[in-house]
Amino acid sequence: MGHRNRTPLPRQTESIRRIEVGPWAIELLPGCAYAARYVATQAAIGFAFDSQRGVHAIGSDRIQPFFAMPNGLAFVPAQCDVYSESSQGGEYLRVLRTDGQALAGDRAFNNHLDPRAIALAQHMRRALLHGSIDDDWEAWALALAECTAPGKRSPATLQGSMTDARMRLLDEFIDAGLDQPLGVPAMAQLLGLSEGYFMRAFKHATGQSPHGYLIDRRLAKARALIRDTSTTLTQIALACGFSSQAHMTTTFKQRLGVSPAQLRQMTKCI
The missing domain is CATH 1.10.10.60 (Homeodomain-like)
Incomplete structure (x- = not known):
């Protein structure tokens, strides 16, 4: 899910890579163990590069196992109660607005497959790892937000035989x-x-x-x-x-x- 205030780990790790451009904050969270519990103060878009497993309770009191498919797009609305924990985690992209304007959507989801979102997330990861600040960040963030907007989001792809x-x-x-x-x-x-x-x-x-x-x-x-x-x-x-x-x-x-x-x-x- 679009979560992760990660707990400090007793090992050296890659840093969170973050850039703020216009009304957007874009973060690349490294693949490592995490534990998070918070109420989302603002909506967040997420993208899981890796398959991930753990337990979570997103907008619910029920804690249950989760398995995030690779290349899964996610969304957490503002005021959503989030609990999530994974012993391994996985590399994760998170995108938020910093200007107070709300992102469209009031329902949390994850594991949504969208080819456009995959391409955008890969562009953002490359640019964040390379330390590039001259890329078209605002256009990328806006396009990714459109992938999560109600009415514009294509129907979720079913997993089928890949359970x-x-x-x-x-x-x-x-x-x-x-x-x-x-x-x-x-x-x-x-x-x-x-x-x-x-x-x-x-x-x-x-x-x-x-x-x-x-x-x-x-x-x-x-x-x-x-x-x-x-x-x-x-x-x-x-x-x-x-x-x-x-x-x-x-x-x-x-x-x-x-x-x-x-x-x-x-x-x-x-």
Whole structure:
């Protein structure tokens, strides 16, 4: 959900990256454990880059398990009572207005799949990681707000065959074998689906291909190792399934707009 006043953690972590432009505040929250309980003083738009699991109670007294699908768009209205906790968390984009003007919408939601929102969130993440201040932030934020507005939001995409249980199983399988070659045949076999059906079901549920998701998991693990260890970049590349440090660097630049060395230097400066 669009939440997260995160509790301090006993480890070095990437900082929250934040920019304020015009009437907008845009934040990139790092993937780490968090616990939050608050009443939202203003509406917030959220976007989960990673699959996430934990417990929450959003606008309700009932605490229940949640599973956030990757690329899920979320919205929390003003005055919504929020409780959320995750032992792992995941990278998350949050967008708010700072001029007092309310965002449209009075109902909380998450796990909404919108191709336009995915593209916008990826643009914002790249720009925040790269430290760019000259991008078209106001246009991006306004466009993302339009994706959450009632009446303009496209019908939510159903998860179909990619249930929460299957996504959890797939995440565990990928994370356990990231240092090995992984492919669609093995993933489909794990879930008991044909390759063609698995590829269609996965794209339907997450808005991306299984191969693209596998790359994102490799990047997430590499970023965690860069952040939390002194392991060499070459060792990290091999541990995360990249063929070489150069291959990892190319992928980082293409997906995130920064190199692993730049990201490590940013962490040291915190």
